[in-house]
Structure formats: C-alpha cells, structure tokens
Amino acid sequence: MRPGQRANDVVPGTTASAGATSRHVRRIPDTRRRRLAAAVATLLVTGLAVACASDDASGPGTAGLSAEVREGRDLYRARGCQGCHGGDGSGGIGPALAGIAGTERELVDGSVVIADTEYLRRSITDPDAEITAGYSVRMPSNTLDDDQVDALVAYIESLEVDP
Ligand code: HEC
Structure with missing residues (x-):
C-alpha cells in the first residue's frame, strides 16, 4: 500500500x-x-x-541480529553444535565458543593460534586440522556448505561472554 x-x-x-x-x-x-x-x-x-x-526470536535481545547471524544460530541449534558447545556457546563437552573470536587458542601440539575468522572456519570445515588442547572428545566432521559455515562463524563471532 x-x-x-x-x-x-x-x-x-x-x-x-x-x-x-x-x-x-x-x-x-x-x-x-x-x-x-x-x-x-x-x-x-x-x-x-x-x-x-x-x-x-526465541530469546531476549535477538531482534537486532543480522539474517546471517540468525541463520548461524539456527544451524548451531539444529546441527548439534549446541549439544557439545552449550547453549549460546557457553561450553560443555567442547570448548566455550562465546567470546573466543580473536583470542589465543592453545592446540594439542603446543602451538598457539589466534581464533580469527579463518581459524573458526577451519575448525568447522576440517575439525581435525587444529585440535584445541584439553579435550578428550574429538569434534566430528559435518556436511555443512560454505554459506552455512559462514553463517555459523558469524554467529560465533557475535557471541559475547556473559551477554
Ligand atoms: C561431539 C561434540 C561436538 C560437536 C557436535 C561439535 N563440536 Fe566443535 N568442538 C568439539 C571439541 C571437543 C572441540 C575441541 C577439540 C578439537 O578441536 O577437536 C571443538 C572445537 C570447535 C571449535 C574450535 C574452538 C576452539 O577452542 O578453538 C569450533 C569453532 C567449533 N568446535 C565449532 C563447532 C560447530 C559450529 C559445530 C556444529 C556444526 C560443532 N563445533 C560441533 C566438540 C564438538
């Protein structure tokens, strides 16, 4: 109209x-x-x-999320990430993902890497490439396509510790 x-x-x-x-x-x-x-x-x-x-929105404070972040959040919940990494990336069997973007991660081989966008992407597309130190469980591989991985990374990067 x-x-x-x-x-x-x-x-x-x-x-x-x-x-x-x-x-x-x-x-x-x-x-x-x-x-x-x-x-x-x-x-x-x-x-x-x-x-x-x-x-x-299924929680408070989600109205301002971009479409990509929302898609990532939905995938995170639907593709089992939440089961290991906790609701909103709070952690569990797997490491907490909230707030890890841009921080240093220690790997099992003793090296330290920065969790930039590329690292986060690779963690999802090739979970065995870099293994975070301190976890007995291995992250399983998946069949996500490029756009879905981008959305998941955007979602992870949007997560803050203790929002
Ligand atoms: C069976 C449990 C499990 C599931 C399901 C799982 N992960 Fe993981 N993930 C892990 C574990 C354990 C690690 C740390 C050890 C490693 O790197 O393999 C990890 C590591 C990661 C990292 C790197 C974190 C860091 O500490 O640097 C990212 C990012 C990640 N997962 C994202 C995802 C996403 C996105 C999904 C859903 C598609 C997912 N994971 C599903 C267990 C899981």
Whole structure:
C-alpha cells in the first residue's frame, strides 16, 4: 500500500454510512489528513517489523541480529553444535565458543593460534586440522556448505561472554 492510500480512499461524500470515525476524519484538512495517514502507515510498518522480529526470536535481545547471524544460530541449534558447545556457546563437552573470536587458542601440539575468522572456519570445515588442547572428545566432521559455515562463524563471532 502507498502511504496515504488509506486517506485517499475516504472520498468526501461517499463515506456517510461508514460511521462516526470517518465523519471525524473528513473534518481534518486534506494535507493534514495525508500526513496523518503517512504517520499511521509508518507506525503500522514499524509495528509489523517489531512483531515479526519478536516472533522469530526465541530469546531476549535477538531482534537486532543480522539474517546471517540468525541463520548461524539456527544451524548451531539444529546441527548439534549446541549439544557439545552449550547453549549460546557457553561450553560443555567442547570448548566455550562465546567470546573466543580473536583470542589465543592453545592446540594439542603446543602451538598457539589466534581464533580469527579463518581459524573458526577451519575448525568447522576440517575439525581435525587444529585440535584445541584439553579435550578428550574429538569434534566430528559435518556436511555443512560454505554459506552455512559462514553463517555459523558469524554467529560465533557475535557471541559475547556473559551477554
Ligand atoms: C561431539 C561434540 C561436538 C560437536 C557436535 C561439535 N563440536 Fe566443535 N568442538 C568439539 C571439541 C571437543 C572441540 C575441541 C577439540 C578439537 O578441536 O577437536 C571443538 C572445537 C570447535 C571449535 C574450535 C574452538 C576452539 O577452542 O578453538 C569450533 C569453532 C567449533 N568446535 C565449532 C563447532 C560447530 C559450529 C559445530 C556444529 C556444526 C560443532 N563445533 C560441533 C566438540 C564438538
């Protein structure tokens, strides 16, 4: 709907049967009426966006997430990552992922690497390439495609410790 279309629908003289509300609307001058309708339309659209966002979100504070991060979060939950790495990356059988982006990770061979985007990607696409020190369980391989890995990495990078 064009903004203002609603107001234009209310053609003077044709709304006599529409009741008190439209009679009231008809008394408002034309330009003001159009502006009012535009404001109402904006409010409706905003309200709708907020409703959709909160509909989709299954926790607080998720309304501002980008589509990619949300996809990553959904994959994280659906593809079993959560089972080992905990809800929202809080950790479990596997290391905590919240807050690891950009930090130093110690590997079983004693080397230390920075958990940058490439490292996080590789951890998912080739879990045996670099093995984090201190875990008896091995991370299983998976069949995620490139876009899904990108989304998961974006999600991991969005996680903060103790949000
Ligand atoms: C069976 C348990 C298990 C599952 C399922 C699992 N992981 Fe892991 N993951 C681990 C363990 C254990 C490690 C650390 C040892 C290693 O590197 O293999 C790890 C390491 C990682 C790391 C590197 C973390 C670090 O400490 O540097 C990332 C990133 C990661 N996993 C992401 C994922 C994602 C994304 C998924 C879902 C697609 C997933 N994992 C599924 C157990 C798991």
